[in-house]
Amino acid sequence: MATALFIAPIAFYLCAVAVVTATARSRSDDGDYFFAARSLRTLQAFLSVVSSETSVATTVVFPAAGLAGGYTLVWLLAGYIVGRTVVALFYLRTLYESSRLTIYQTMSGHHRVLESAYLVAKYLSGGARYFIGGYALSQLLGGPVLLWVVVTACIVAAYSLTGGLRAVVMMDQVQSVLIVGAGAFLCVYLIGRVPEGAVVAPAFFDWDATRYTFSPVLFLGGVVLSIGSHGADQDLLLRILSTRSLREAQRSLILSGFGAAALISLYLSIGFLLRFQGVDGLDAKSPLADFVIRGNLPLLKGVFLVLLAAAAMSSLDSTIHSTGAVWKSLMRSTAAGRWWSAWSLCIMIGFAALFTSLQHRHPDFLSLCMGSMNYVNGGLIGIFTVFTFFRRWLTGRGVVSGLVVGFVITAVCEWAFAAPAPWTYTVLLASAGAFTACMLAKLTEADTAY
Numbered sequence: 001m002a003t004a005l006f007i008a009p010i011a012f013y014l015c016a017v018a019v020v021t022a023t024a025r026s027r028s029d030d031g032d033y034f035f036a037a038r039s040l041r042t043l044q045a046f047l048s049v050v051s052s053e054t055s056v057a058t059t060v061v062f063p064a065a066g067l068a069g070g071y072t073l074v075w076l077l078a079g080y081i082v083g084r085t086v087v088a089l090f091y092l093r094t095l096y097e098s099s100r101l102t103i104y105q106t107m108s109g110h111h112r113v114l115e116s117a118y119l120v121a122k123y124l125s126g127g128a129r130y131f132i133g134g135y136a137l138s139q140l141l142g143g144p145v146l147l148w149v150v151v152t153a154c155i156v157a158a159y160s161l162t163g164g165l166r167a168v169v170m171m172d173q174v175q176s177v178l179i180v181g182a183g184a185f186l187c188v189y190l191i192g193r194v195p196e197g198a199v200v201a202p203a204f205f206d207w208d209a210t211r212y213t214f215s216p217v218l219f220l221g222g223v224v225l226s227i228g229s230h231g232a233d234q235d236l237l238l239r240i241l242s243t244r245s246l247r248e249a250q251r252s253l254i255l256s257g258f259g260a261a262a263l264i265s266l267y268l269s270i271g272f273l274l275r276f277q278g279v280d281g282l283d284a285k286s287p288l289a290d291f292v293i294r295g296n297l298p299l300l301k302g303v304f305l306v307l308l309a310a311a312a313m314s315s316l317d318s319t320i321h322s323t324g325a326v327w328k329s330l331m332r333s334t335a336a337g338r339w340w341s342a343w344s345l346c347i348m349i350g351f352a353a354l355f356t357s358l359q360h361r362h363p364d365f366l367s368l369c370m371g372s373m374n375y376v377n378g379g380l381i382g383i384f385t386v387f388t389f390f391r392r393w394l395t396g397r398g399v400v401s402g403l404v405v406g407f408v409i410t411a412v413c414e415w416a417f418a419a420p421a422p423w424t425y426t427v428l429l430a431s432a433g434a435f436t437a438c439m440l441a442k443l444t445e446a447d448t449a450y
Helices: 002-023 042-069 074-097 103-107 111-141 145-193 215-231 234-241 246-274 287-295 298-330 337-361 365-389 396-415 423-449
Strands: none
Touching: 002 145, 002 298, 042 111, 042 145, 042 234, 042 246, 042 287, 042 298, 074 103, 074 215, 074 234, 074 246, 074 365, 103 111, 103 234, 103 298, 103 365, 111 145, 111 234, 111 287, 111 298, 111 337, 111 365, 111 396, 145 234, 145 246, 145 298, 145 337, 215 234, 215 246, 215 365, 215 423, 234 246, 234 298, 246 287, 287 298, 298 337, 365 396, 365 423, 396 423
């Protein structure tokens, strides 16, 4: 009976993967493989974006944050909502109306520089999340982290390389239901185990300016980060740009902010409830997985295993799809997009392996994820802001200058001190520095011409 309870959730999920793999097919042309022939509706795009972006960070990182700091991250979530609304209202129109393969072709004639930078950024941030998924599966099932990284890659390849964006979106809808359902199940289960009168009021503010959870900066960091992740990132924008109309694209993007905030709040609640379970010494980086292992309840273990697998795959299939499009553009290739996605999957495995040695640099997985994003993300945010509001000022020299300055500021914040600077400060400094460098490059060109 115990074995059946453990296997049942896993069998259900593998059946869903098999059905999607068997039924979703994509033609080789770019419009169908990468953009699903622009046939997505608002709800499909909304669910796909929320499923992809929350990924394993939600199921592993945010319970750890809830355990450590209560609800102080709600200001990050408020920033997400505001940032996506800004992108939907001011940034999105130009990108949606373009018919080019990548958003970077739309932004600049020097798109190959931007595309190269994006690939570096995506492999760093995506590799960190992919590694965290392997880490949690290793916690739960044993064996080396790299083994579960490869197993996840094989399952993702089965449906995403054959079905294109349609298959990715179909699986995202399954995964979003699983992530919400499993989160609700875990929350109810933990509430039932809390002793009467044990719960104390959680924290919602942090006024310590030396920490990344400092509330005002956390909110601003969430706004700026969302402009980068949902305005200058080919990955999440693929779903938005594949909707039937601009209005549907804007609606799905704004709704995704509220959806992500609600889902992350659910997993913050799970972390907060872990405080009152009477279990000492939980793994600070992945306390939920540690709790499930110690509980030794087959059904709970099976549900959590499926949750981890769904979260890891929802992030990975999205990443290889977007980077495949960028590789094809960068290499000016006529080969089918799925071959470039397969190439990208191999690179992702390598970056996940890299983070097995870099994880010790950061005190928690949230800092690892956010810190890895800032190297190029800060530059992209600055450049994308110039493109949106001061388009005539965006030059080739400005693109390069913005990327270099964003990278240098992030490297200093990450490595010049005994411990990395709080990532919220880093993303604000890197974005502001890149924007300034991009604008100054135009002024320098004008002075030289004069």
